[in-house]
Amino acid sequence: MSGRRPYGADTGGSPRPGSSQPRARRARQVADVLRQQITGGAFDSGTLPDERALGAQFHASRNAVREALGILRDEGLIARRRGVGTTVLMPKYGHGLDRLAGLAETLTGYGPLTNEVRAAHRVAEPPAAVAERLSLAPGTGAVYIERVRRMGGLPLSLDATYLAADIGVPLLDLDLAGRDLFALIEETTGGRLGRAEVAVHAVTAGPDVAGLLDVPVGAAVFAIDRLTHLADGRPVDAESLHIRADRLTLHATLHRGAPHPG
Structure with a gap:
């Protein structure tokens, strides 16, 4: 029997760079966790960590993080501005x-x-x-x-x-x-x-x-x-x-x- 993990199988942790999961799925997973943090008031300063720090936190590529932030921006939760960073638009x-x-x-x-x-x-x-x-x-x-x-x-x-x-x-x-x-x-x-x-x-x-x-x-x-x-x-x-x-x-x-x- 092959030792290959079935497509989409749970790895027991956060998605890792280079995993078989499509980037869109990993972006959604990152967005889901960040959404929970935002609505739970985790970012008291109103500012999220930068893309590099988020990538390290979620073991995700920078492109996946960027897509995740795009999802949250389209939902109206955050705003992204050059020189300012990613900020929570308003409290939930x-x-x-x-x-x-x-x-x-x-x-x-x-x-x-x-x-x-x-x-x-x-x-x-x-x-x-x-x-x-x-x-x-x-x-x-x-x-x-x-x-x-x-x-x-x-x-x-x-x-x-x-x-x-x-x-x-x-x-x-x-x-x-x-x-x-x-x-x-x-x-x-x-x-x-x-x-x-x-x-x-x-x-x-x-x-x-x-x-x-x-x-x-x-x-x-x-x-x-x-x-x-x-x-x-x-x-x-x-x-x-x-x-x-x-x-x-x-x-x-x-x-x-x-x-x-x-």
Whole structure:
């Protein structure tokens, strides 16, 4: 039997110069690790090591490193300028998906988060799909709130939510520009929120979303659908969020349970 390693086999470490892996694959591998470091805040100075140092770190050729940096530049994570080097364009904030928390709660410590309230009013007849999600009785209506959220002065997300009328109406007179809806709901109801179902989609920004988030039309954004329940299980908050993918990283800590039988 030949002692040659099968094409693409795991070598047990970083790709080495002269390996059988195509340069494009090695560039992608380098880009994947650098992306994790950037989103994890590894480069406090905002500047990445030069190509030679990165090549030594990843055991990759300079051409592979250059291609990896090109990938990250095209993703909008870094900028490359002669005489300056490779710099992180803007910080990415982390938002966990394993805890029910508002954006302001999650981003505490990163700086002021501001809200531009674009709409806050009662809706006599919410869309049928919304009424079904919130289990609204006919004629009870709802409240619609839409806000553009900014961190460091730059748009971060567009949040649109329908609330059951008895939950949403008391919020209309409160500080929607400075507070998270979750905190306001708990204060006005005197109880705790219980759980939420969350679905995350990768979509491209249409003209309206792109204009509000200050990104090009067609830019990648996260679209998050979230249905939040009170502690007793009643659904009260149906949200649709569009979040700039270049400014936020979604993360979660997952625990493996017992295997399913079969």
